[in-house]
Amino acid sequence: MKVIAVIPARYASTRFPAKLMEDLAGKTIIRRTYEGTLATGLFADVFVATDSELIYNEIVSHGGKAVMSVKEHESGSDRIAEAVRDIEADIVINVQGDEPFVSKENLEKLISIFKSDVEKQVDLASLMTPINEWEVIENPNNVKVVVDETNTALYFSRSVIPYPRDKEAKVQYYQHIGVYAFRKQALLEFTTLPMKFLEASEKLEQLRYLEYGKRIKMAETKHLGIGIDTPEDLERAKQIIADNPELK
Numbered sequence: 001m002k003v004i005a006v007i008p009a010r011y012a013s014t015r016f017p018a019k020l021m022e023d024l025a026g027k028t029i030i031r032r033t034y035e036g037t038l039a040t041g042l043f044a045d046v047f048v049a050t051d052s053e054l055i056y057n058e059i060v061s062h063g064g065k066a067v068m069s070v071k072e073h074e075s076g077s078d079r080i081a082e083a084v085r086d087i088e089a090d091i092v093i094n095v096q097g098d099e100p101f102v103s104k105e106n107l108e109k110l111i112s113i114f115k116s117d118v119e120k121q122v123d124l125a126s127l128m129t130p131i132n133e134w135e136v137i138e139n140p141n142n143v144k145v146v147v148d149e150t151n152t153a154l155y156f157s158r159s160v161i162p163y164p165r166d167k168e169a170k171v172q173y174y175q176h177i178g179v180y181a182f183r184k185q186a187l188l189e190f191t192t193l194p195m196k197f198l199e200a201s202e203k204l205e206q207l208r209y210l211e212y213g214k215r216i217k218m219a220e221t222k223h224l225g226i227g228i229d230t231p232e233d234l235e236r237a238k239q240i241i242a243d244n245p246e247l248k
Contacts, residue, residue, distance in 0.1 A: 011052035049083035
């Protein structure tokens with residue numbers, strides 16, 4: 001089973017333009033993410049998929065691998081599918097380009113789902129984390145997921161799911177962490193499937209997979225990545241490195 005990692009890296013960003021090229025303790029954010037992913041030793045290959053010559057050159061000039069993609073894609077899955085179409089692989093893991101502190105533990109959990117899936121019934125794997133604060137649960141920016149007894153996803157929503165009609169039921173709520181591992185064939189098929197009603201309503205691309213009968217297996221984690229979405233996030237990341245010299 002050949003497992004590769006792809007790091008989608010758009011240059012444009014509404015909240016923090018060109019953030020992936022920002023300096024983080026002597027290296028750009030995207031270079032740190034690439035090198036951190038490579039250093040896990042989990043992958044046969046690691047690529048950055050980017051629409052930017054600046055990002056492409058940043059990776060390649062430091063000995064890394066990058067592929068150019070078109071500037072506009074409807075979804076992250078479309079960008080990754082374009083990048084890997086002609087690359088030999090069985091499993092493709094999407095690593096977020098703005099999360100330089102790569103969690104090897106989380107990536108191992110995703111890979112292990114496919115290693116144990118001897119009958120190849122799982123199309124995607126992703127992560128979820130327990131949430132208990134009602135303010136977090138109600139926030140539509142936090143995508144929730146409900147699963148069956150095998151941790152296979154039943155539905156994703158911005159709404160509160162399940163609805164707590166019986167408040168004594170002691171339901172555990174889970175937030176979806178948007179790190180994906182794809183069986184390559186499922187990823188390529190995604191690009192040929194038109195958007196359906198659930199995805200259009202919730203604006204969640206993972207619902208397209210469910211609507212077409214794909215199986216998404218979830219792994220629970222308490223190790224949350226540190227995404228850099230704002231200049232304040234970048235300052236916090238710099239402080240983390242200052243406090244942990246081994247990260248330099």
